[in-house]
Amino acid sequence: MNIEEAIKSTVPLNPHTKTVLNIMYSSRIVEEKVAEMLKPYGLSMQQYNVLRILRGQKGKPANLSTIQERMINKMSNTTRLVDKLIEKEFAERSICESNRRKVEISITHSGLDLLTEIDPLTLAKNNEILKDFSMNELNTLNTLLDKLK
Amino acid sequence: MNIEEAIKSTVPLNPHTKTVLNIMYSSRIVEEKVAEMLKPYGLSMQQYNVLRILRGQKGKPANLSTIQERMINKMSNTTRLVDKLIEKEFAERSICESNRRKVEISITHSGLDLLTEIDPLTLAKNNEILKDFSMNELNTLNTLLDKLK
DNA sequence: TTCATATATTTGTATCAACAAATGTTGTAA
């Protein structure tokens, strides 16, 4: 289905507008599927994203600012997002001794376990979302999207 | 810049995961730019989207459900979004006489004027966002994204 | 040392969105 059909556009779209709408619409479709996969775990996509960033630190704790620059959604309030993860005991926070303005956030054992449980579902979901794409097409899509950055 | 650099990934990503993240990340970049363009007009992207849907009706009023199925973000509460447009007098609402469960929403003269003012900015912004893309690349990108639907 | 500035995070507030339940309306089948 093309984007004009998807949003039932009554007017023909100029190519650039069409592509911009298509990028946003496609992202919604993907997000919906990922969010649905995470729902049973009570995690929002942003929370899941932060957990994976914390795991990527490989034991080293992360500052709030480090988390922020690695997030998909650079949101304005990472403090409260991390609060949620701490409430659920998937992460913990301490004050950085060498620079007491900073906080050190790290993933807990329970957070790692959760990610280990979700990992195969994420892989399966991503494969499902992109099931109609050849490796070649994935590469082309990535290369084109990279031009936006 | 590629997606791994953008999110400063510390681990290599599998191709499907990479593409899924890339789609979401790219959409954020685009949305940020569009939102910034709309900000001086006090319109959110969703509000702007609904206004354009209403204009696309060419004088015919739209039901809430029609608006919803044409929106980029299928959100759960279109009522309150439309409320905002009515507050600003860009849209008006009346009850459908033939089926009193339905509402009829239409764009006002002032809403049309606003869109006319924003139209060239949208075109310019979309061109700017996609300035590095040839027509061929736009087509390829659209075709690939359409495979998600 | 003291002051100004920069940095890192948190808090307050107002708005926005998701989800479920409620309201009002229509169609239809006994």
Next chain:
DNA sequence: TTACAACATTTGTTGATACAAATATATGAA
């Protein structure tokens, strides 16, 4: 004709998000 399910939208509630201002700490210059 009334009882019930389906439909279309609205409302209540709770949680998320954006933005600005506040807090706390560090750094560097006079």
